[in-house]
Amino acid sequence: MRAVQITEFGGPEVLNVVDVPEPEAGPGQQLYDVSTAGVNYADTHQIENSYLAAQQLPLVPGAEFVGTAAGGGPRVVGLLDGGGYAQKVAAHPRLTWPVPDGVTDEQALAVVLQGATAWHLLRTSAHLAAGETVVVVAGAGGVGSLAVQLARRWGAGRVIATASSPEKRALTEELGADVSIDPALADDDPKAFAAALREANGGKPVDVVLEMTGGHVFTGSLSALAPFGRLVTYGMAARQDTPSVAPGALMQRSRAVIGFWLAHCMARPHMMDDAMTELLPLVADGALTPISGGRYPLTAVREAHQDLLARRTTGKLVLDPAR
Template identity: 35%
Template sequence: MRAVQVTEFGGPEVLALVDLEGPRPGPGEVVVEVAAAGVNYIDLYQREGVYQAPTPFTAGSEGAGRVVEVGDEVRDVAVGDRVAWLMVPGAGYAERVVVPAERCVPVPDEMTDADAAAVMLQGVTVDYLTRSTYVVSPGDDVLVHAAAGGTGLLLTRACTQLGARVIGTASTPEKCRAAETAGAVATVQYGDGVDVAAEVRRLTDGRGVHVAYDGVGASTRTASLDSLRRRGTYVLFGQASGAPDPVSGPDLNKRGSLYFTRPTVVDHVVDRAELLERCERVFAAVRDGSMVVTVAATFPLAEAAEAQRLLASRRSSGKILVDPRH
């Protein structure tokens, strides 16, 4: 069985295509033949050693495919079922992976494996960001950084459908247009000395936004804080540009009694019931067209390093996948 493993911490070059014995399920586990694996920033952080795990380990933690074997004590998942999963370490860039049965989500017949893999982490993230972390309401002004990225496009569309007015940031005119197509009423192209916060305040008649969704981190932290209105909420949910400086009490106080939160997906799918509830909402949104899955690129297993390089470059617009069947 082929798999891509991290043999030591470092750049994309440390990803190694290896042959392993096929996995066997333990109690409560299933083996899945992977049809599509998601490529996410957490994969980069784990490869770089920011989030450390004993090496070697198989890269990736999100995907979709068909169950080929079940272990003891498995009740709700059967051989032949199409399933998807997220945040299962080691269950990604490989032809076959082991997944706890309780983390398997049924994939609807009308949804492709690629779409299911593409929407699991990002779709669930958008669900909790807009329904739990900050409840987006009609009339809200919302700032979405990296609005043309995989999560950014979904988040922009979701906030728009909830009645919010979205201002997106992006790095190129093409990405700005993609964000506007997803529903952003305005975009700010950052770089070359552009004062993002000043532009956001201009676009909101000086008031600022109710919430700033920031998956970029270091390079956008200050702009996020400075774009908020009094009692606004800064939601830091990623660090694509690196870890930002800490947010202090005075940072929040002097800008108008702001709120700051750093949510993670694991705290929003704490049990199977919550996982299924969020995924059912996400899959329903995909089926009715209110959530549009955009796959930017799909790479064969042997080119997993290139997939991660593309993600790190922030040149893509949409989700990046690895197809272990090729």
Template identity: 40%
Template sequence: MRAIVIEEQGGPEVMREAEADAPRPGPGEVAVAVEAAGVNFIDVYQRSGAYPVPTPFTPGVEAAGTVAAVGEGVTGVAIGDRVAWVMVPGAYAERAVVPADRTVPVPDGVTTEQAAAVLLQGLTAHYLTHSTYPVQSGDTVVVHAAAGGTGLLLVQLAKARGAHVIGTVSTAAKEELAREAGADEVIRYGSGNDPEGPDIAAAVRALTGGTGAAAVYDGVGAATFDASLDSLRLRGTLALFGQSSGKVAPVDPQRLNSAGSVYLTRPMLTHYIADRAELLERASDVLGLVASGGLDVRIGGRYPLADAARAHEDLASRRTTGKLLLLV
């Protein structure tokens, strides 16, 4: 089979396509013929060395395809089933082995590409808006990078729960996408001829009559963290769920006091799908919305497996919108 192999962490060029033996499922596992794999920032972090990973390895933690073989003791998943998974490594390959209890069924009405494109970001948007800070009707929330893969889904799910959504984006084209997803207000941060951009916190204050936002969903990290804290209302919540612009410097807890007794959390998807029941519940909600048309999944780019390096370059450049896929 073909697979992307990384023998030494580094730039996009360290990813190479190689021939490998097709893996066989062990007890409790299934082998899946991969049709589409999601390209995510966690893949970039693992490839670059920002997240240390033993080498050699095949990157990719999200994909969808058809079950080709099942291991001993597997129940509830059968050969021929369409399944998707997230947070299990080895997705950049023609075949991957996955624990059966980490797979989720892909329902009728959802394409395999949609399933691969929505699961990681969709489950992330779900736990952020339903659990980390459960959005209440009438809340104002801020979504950074509102035209990205997670941002577009966050906007939609927050709106579905009755929020007034303020999105931040870097370009006019991304502003249009954020508004199409349901953002009520959009702030354009620095780019091009205006690298400094507006004062995001001041803009949020102005749009909320000086009150601030109930929650800020921040997957950008270093570049937006200070503005995120300063955008919160009294006892607001900053959910820092990513670091696409770099790591946030250590924070003095006193800053949370001075910002208005606010809450800071650094959530991780793995902790919100820790048991199978929670995984299936969230996945059923998200995929059900896709099937019914209640959640629009934007696929921003499709690449052949051999072009994984180019997909990483495009994702890291922040030139893209929506979700990038490797088609196997």
């Protein structure tokens, strides 16, 4: 079968489409034919070996797929420990969910990892309360575009999004953000970013920040929090070290810094069920709108990663293993 494999760590240049043996289903696993594979920003870290879990070579990246069980069956969307950039995958059925009629592969992939992340960021980690101000960093991205919609749906008093271009900022406002700002304000001065967040909130500090950049964005976001505010961090896109947070700095304003990684929900499948059983019907009913960022042939996987890293994309990117 065809798959994307890396034999050395690096950037998009290490991604190669090759013929490899079909995966073998392990204990409790099922073999699936893949119709569409999902691409996530975390994959760019995985191929560098710069993410949270150490990787082993050779490696087939990819953590999600839509497909059918080998030999036939209903269309499902599923999560994987790896191996998703391929024509076939071995997955645990417990981490798959039926895709409702009318929901496309791209839409299902948008919610299985990124949508579930947005769901848990707001519900499990931030414990969003009605009327609170929510800041969504990278509000036009795969997680952010869904988090903006969910925060609005669940009663946020004000939603502030950041996005790197006028077009992306306009999209976040179409999705439900009250106001959007340019995260480049944080490039040299986290204080300027914190001031911009407060200004966007009518001069007041904010209650919740969903942050996936690190560096100055993290520092500025923490500074902008109100008493009892929560900063939930779930990514390291800036590839910068984030300064340590002193206990006294948290105590001064009763602030909280919370880390989130969806892998821990995958180890507790009922937590994934909580998110998926709400998100997929919302998409089917048209109440939640995943943003498609583009369908790339498997042979164009390098281009997909390059576009992600250059911030040229919005929403969900997917790969077509048949091309």
